[in-house]
Amino acid sequence: MQPALLDKVRGIVGSEYVLTGVELSPYVLEGRTPEAAVFPGSVEEVSHVLALASEAGVAVTPWGGGTKISIGAPPTRLGIVLGLRRLNRLLEHEPGDLTATAQGGITLEALQAALGARGQWFSLDPAFGREATLGGILAANASGPRRHLYGTARDLLIGVAVVSADGAVVRGGGKVVKNVAGYDLPKLYIGSFGTLGVIVEATVKLRPLPDDDRLVLAGFERLKDCGQAVRLVLTSDLIPSAVDLLDGEALRGLGLAAGAGVGGALLLGFDGMREQVKWQCEEAKRVVSEAGPVEHRVLEAYAREETWRLVREVGRRAFADPAAVLQLAVLPTQVTEVVEQAGVVAQRNGLKAAFAAHAAVGVVTAVLADGGDSAQPVIATLREWRELVRAAGGHAVLERAPLAVKEQVAVWEPPGAAFRIMERIKAQLDPKGVLNPGRFVGGI
Amino acid sequence: MATLTESRKNTLRRAIQAIVGKSAVVSDPEELLVYESDGLTLFRALADFVVFPTSTEQVAALVRLANQEGLPFVARGAGTGLSGGCLPAEGGLVISLSRMTRIVEVDYDNQLAVVEPGLVNLHLSWAVGPRGYYYAPDPSSQQACTIGGNIANNSGGPHTLKYGVTTNHVLGLEVVLPDGEVVWLGGKMRDPQGYDLVGIFVGSEGTFGIATKIVVRLLRKPQAVKTILAVFDEIEKASEAVSAIIGRGLVPAALEMIDQVTIQAVEDAFGCGYPRDAAAALLIELDGLAAGIDAQAERVGAACVEAGAREVRTAKDEAERQLLWKGRKSAFGAYGRVSPAYLVMDGVIPRTKLPYVLRRVNEIVAAANLRVGNVFHAGDGNLHPNILYDPRRPGEEERVVQAGAEILKVCAEVGGSISGEHGIGLEKMDYMPFIFSPADLATMHRVKEAFNPRGLCNPGKIFPTKKSCVEVGPAYRAHPIEEQGLAQRF
Numbered sequence: 001m002q003p004a005l006l007d008k009v010r011g012i013v014g015s016e017y018v019l020t021g022v023e024l025s026p027y028v029l030e031g032r033t034p035e036a037a038v039f040p041g042s043v044e045e046v047s048h049v050l051a052l053a054s055e056a057g058v059a060v061t062p063w064g065g066g067t068k069i070s071i072g073a074p075p076t077r078l079g080i081v082l083g084l085r086r087l088n089r090l091l092e093h094e095p096g097d098l099t100a101t102a103q104g105g106i107t108l109e110a111l112q113a114a115l116g117a118r119g120q121w122f123s124l125d126p127a128f129g130r131e132a133t134l135g136g137i138l139a140a141n142a143s144g145p146r147r148h149l150y151g152t153a154r155d156l157l158i159g160v161a162v163v164s165a166d167g168a169v170v171r172g173g174g175k176v177v178k179n180v181a182g183y184d185l186p187k188l189y190i191g192s193f194g195t196l197g198v199i200v201e202a203t204v205k206l207r208p209l210p211d212d213d214r215l216v217l218a219g220f221e222r223l224k225d226c227g228q229a230v231r232l233v234l235t236s237d238l239i240p241s242a243v244d245l246l247d248g249e250a251l252r253g254l255g256l257a258a259g260a261g262v263g264g265a266l267l268l269g270f271d272g273m274r275e276q277v278k279w280q281c282e283e284a285k286r287v288v289s290e291a292g293p294v295e296h297r298v299l300e301a302y303a304r305e306e307t308w309r310l311v312r313e314v315g316r317r318a319f320a321d322p323a324a325v326l327q328l329a330v331l332p333t334q335v336t337e338v339v340e341q342a343g344v345v346a347q348r349n350g351l352k353a354a355f356a357a358h359a360a361v362g363v364v365t366a367v368l369a370d371g372g373d374s375a376q377p378v379i380a381t382l383r384e385w386r387e388l389v390r391a392a393g394g395h396a397v398l399e400r401a402p403l404a405v406k407e408q409v410a411v412w413e414p415p416g417a418a419f420r421i422m423e424r425i426k427a428q429l430d431p432k433g434v435l436n437p438g439r440f441v442g443g444i
Numbered sequence: 445m446a447t448l449t450e451s452r453k454n455t456l457r458r459a460i461q462a463i464v465g466k467s468a469v470v471s472d473p474e475e476l477l478v479y480e481s482d483g484l485t486l487f488r489a490l491a492d493f494v495v496f497p498t499s500t501e502q503v504a505a506l507v508r509l510a511n512q513e514g515l516p517f518v519a520r521g522a523g524t525g526l527s528g529g530c531l532p533a534e535g536g537l538v539i540s541l542s543r544m545t546r547i548v549e550v551d552y553d554n555q556l557a558v559v560e561p562g563l564v565n566l567h568l569s570w571a572v573g574p575r576g577y578y579y580a581p582d583p584s585s586q587q588a589c590t591i592g593g594n595i596a597n598n599s600g601g602p603h604t605l606k607y608g609v610t611t612n613h614v615l616g617l618e619v620v621l622p623d624g625e626v627v628w629l630g631g632k633m634r635d636p637q638g639y640d641l642v643g644i645f646v647g648s649e650g651t652f653g654i655a656t657k658i659v660v661r662l663l664r665k666p667q668a669v670k671t672i673l674a675v676f677d678e679i680e681k682a683s684e685a686v687s688a689i690i691g692r693g694l695v696p697a698a699l700e701m702i703d704q705v706t707i708q709a710v711e712d713a714f715g716c717g718y719p720r721d722a723a724a725a726l727l728i729e730l731d732g733l734a735a736g737i738d739a740q741a742e743r744v745g746a747a748c749v750e751a752g753a754r755e756v757r758t759a760k761d762e763a764e765r766q767l768l769w770k771g772r773k774s775a776f777g778a779y780g781r782v783s784p785a786y787l788v789m790d791g792v793i794p795r796t797k798l799p800y801v802l803r804r805v806n807e808i809v810a811a812a813n814l815r816v817g818n819v820f821h822a823g824d825g826n827l828h829p830n831i832l833y834d835p836r837r838p839g840e841e842e843r844v845v846q847a848g849a850e851i852l853k854v855c856a857e858v859g860g861s862i863s864g865e866h867g868i869g870l871e872k873m874d875y876m877p878f879i880f881s882p883a884d885l886a887t888m889h890r891v892k893e894a895f896n897p898r899g900l901c902n903p904g905k906i907f908p909t910k911k912s913c914v915e916v917g918p919a920y921r922a923h924p925i926e927e928q929g930l931a932q933r934f
């Protein structure tokens with residue numbers, strides 16, 4: 001990067017908000033160090049920085065809390081890391097509208113605290129809410145257990161402001177909960193991993209805070225029984241907000257297992273009015289009893305919150321030093337079988353593996369423990385897992401792995417026939433390939 | 445458009461017949477007239493051919509033919525759209541999906557179904573109902589409109605307040621792209637990789653290709669339902685009650701408002717038990733667990749009383765519930781008795797702006813010397829002012845259109861939108877700048893370029909164009925399904 005360009009960037013955001021040299025160590029990505037990390041303090045500043053970068057052809061990597069920055073292929077170019085953490089304000093919250101507009105760099109925790117003070121919440125519960133930013137959560141399409149009832153970002157985001165690759169401020173959607181005027185642009189930016197624009201503002205739907213909130217944990221000897229319990233729950237009158245399934249290894253890793261004989265557990269979330277939560281907890285006990293649980297607990301307050309936090313963070317916590325995390329999607333009815341087979345594969349390769357699933361939507365986090373010096377068993381296992389998922393008609397993304405592994409195991413699935421549309425969208429919205437080059441699906 | 449020469453038309457007809465067979469092509473001018481409009485009869489445009497494929501392969505072959513010949517083409521479902529979306533604005537082919545109505549697969553264990561686009565919305569719920577499931581998006585036209593049309597317009601309905609609109613219920617689409625290639629966007633699994641092409645396709649009003657298979661989510665029917673009527677002497681109080689309900693942390697399944705003009709028309713026509721002298725009524729439905737539903741109903745009632753309701757009553761049984769819904773749903777038929785025609789608007793506003801905007805709507809309509817009936821999805825802030833008029837009176841239709849534009853401008857000014865469910869189509873292209881900047885529109889246009897670079901797929905919609913040969917004029921006719929009393933216009 002030209003020193004003159006760096007000076008211009010300093011002129012825009014102020015030198016104290018431009019990091020270079022050794023200060024860049026937190027922003028090293030897949031072994032590469034960016035040329036600068038820049039922290040604009042306003043949408044205008046973001047816009048100016050992008051306009052400059054795009055004119056100079058310098059790559060820009062948007063960076064929220066960094067909690068999901070490991071997702072993606074190694075960047076083909078790394079120029080400016082664009083940190084959004086100073087864009088951290090809640091701009092509008094009208095409780096009667098059940099909507100809020102906030103800047104992209106606000107952390108989930110800060111957002112929830114402000115909303116909670118007025119009796120509402122943003123019903124998305126991905127991991128690491130303390131660091132994860134709203135913009136980053138949307139860009140990574142991050143979600144958590146409560147997606148079961150409340151959906152994912154695509155169900156909650158109603159409006160977005162992004163700064164496009166050339167620095168233009170573009171708005172999509174709006175501030176109202178129903179809106180079909182023009183194309184649904186917010187959908188495009190969800191899960192786009194910063195390759196189409198920098199999310200600087202988002203308007204989201206909210207929900208009232210529930211009066212009560214509990215977690216029912218039912219432990220089973222075998223994973224299969226958990227699967228049966230899931231089916232029983234889904235065909236009952238219960239309306240859980242979360243239906244998570246953990247295998248024995250995950251339970252032990254997270255310190256949630258009561259006995260060694262527990263091969264898996266079903267974790268159900270129930271929130272709403274007190275009377276309803278109470279009924280649901282009792283009914284849940286009755287419903288899952290048919291699957292023969294060996295353990296049954298109802299968690300409230302801090303214990304409940306802590307348990308969900310651990311479950312969400314399973315990718316970092318199942319093992320002291322996890323070697324890789326694969327997130328995969330299959331049909332809900334395939335979850336237990338795929339998990340069982342994947343466990344066998346890991347074992348055959350001499351590795352420990354832990355699994356946590358949002359069972360009723362078929363999204364599984366598979367964590368692989370470190371196998372020692374050689375990356376080979378990890379690579380072999382991940383490849384076999386991929387095959388397994390593909391055979392089931394599903395897909396998987398390598399969420400985290402060392403560079404040596406990423407060089408051998410693709411991060412994304414090979415793109416399908418619709419990929420040419422994605423490429424064209426990218427070419428239309430970022431013709432110079434400035435935004436996060438090379439990290440996304442198919443090398444976008 | 446009728447600019448094709450006879451000989452070219454004959455050649456094209458033969459080519460089309462080779463794809464779909466003789467009985468699946470209409471090109472006789474008389475018969476084409478049936479397809480010149482949708483539910484919004486203000487606009488008319490004639491196709492050169494209306495074609496009825498029965499398979500994805502046929503749709504793809506038709507689209508490839510259209511590309512070869514440089515002919516515009518547009519998909520048509522049931523033609524119940526209310527913004528002129530399925531009109532052949534530049535002539536060419538209308539590809540009707542009305543013969544692709546199969547339910548390809550129902551997977552109860554995974555709570556999903558794969559359907560063809562011509563399937564009528566309600567037919568899916570009928571098919572899965574006996575097993576305790578349903579398809580949640582419930583436009584009032586659901587007895588006639590197709591799931592393909594719902595996809596294109598991202599349609600909503602009374603119960604979208606709690607359950608979301610079409611896009612929240614679609615997992616995957618098989619699509620014939622505008623150049624004729626068949627691809628899958630999304631599928632049965634969640635979180636497909638890459639850009640959310642399903643998300644951007646839904647609501648693209650038929651400009652990104654033709655959906656030929658649709659994977660939708662099915663929901664389990666709720667254990668309990670409770671329907672409440674709250675009656676108000678002032679419309680402002682009813683509006684405030686809407687905010688009060690939401691503000692108390694209650695999320696009803698439906699929260700609909702009906703104003704006096706509408707109540708009186710409904711009572712004259714059908715006698716559904718709404719008090720004729722009320723300024724407005726709220727129809728509120730709660731559903732979900734049986735546990736706690738009474739307490740919730742009490743909270744709703746309390747919120748209404750606090751906002752000034754003079755009466756709050758809960759339907760005692762299913763019969764009374766049906767009667768209340770009939771009042772809400774038969775409003776159109778009822779308007780027909782008090783006015784020869786009406787134009788339905790579809791603005792959206794933040795819920796808390798309801799009192800102000802309703803006042804403005806009434807002022808605007810009064811200033812134009814017209815009458816309006818309001819019956820709408822209050823819980824979502826989705827207004828449907830129905831401007832009543834007589835198309836035979838010279839100049840009246842222009843005043844209606846003008847008043848409609850002003851109403852949408854007010855919606856835009858308070859931070860709302862110009863369409864909550866009916867789409868932009870031909871009707872509201874010129875109003876897009878009310879809510880979108882040139883940069884916003886340019887971005888949408890770029891996305892369109894990515895899908896539909898030749899512009900042959902449903903041209904002349906959403907963005908203003910010059911090429912269109914659409915006729916605009918006074919010709920209100922009730923949509924056939926309305927005449928049959930099967931649906932109403934909101």
Ligand SMILES: Cc1cc2nc3c(=O)[nH]c(=O)nc-3n(C[C@H](O)[C@H](O)[C@H](O)COP(=O)(O)OP(=O)(O)OC[C@H]3O[C@@H](n4cnc5c(N)ncnc54)[C@H](O)[C@@H]3O)c2cc1C
Binds near residue numbers: 525531602656
């Ligand atoms: C009485 C009445 C009540 C109504 N109530 C509601 C309501 O409550 N909520 C609501 O949201 N709408 C409502 N509408 C509007 C209308 O019913 C919806 O927009 C509906 O989704 C249109 O479906 P259709 O099959 O009639 O589509 P059409 O009108 O035939 O077409 C609509 C659009 O969809 C496109 N299209 C159709 N099929 C496909 C396909 N397979 N692939 C791609 N594009 C396709 C067309 O090109 C066009 O742009 C109502 C209309 C009427 C007449």
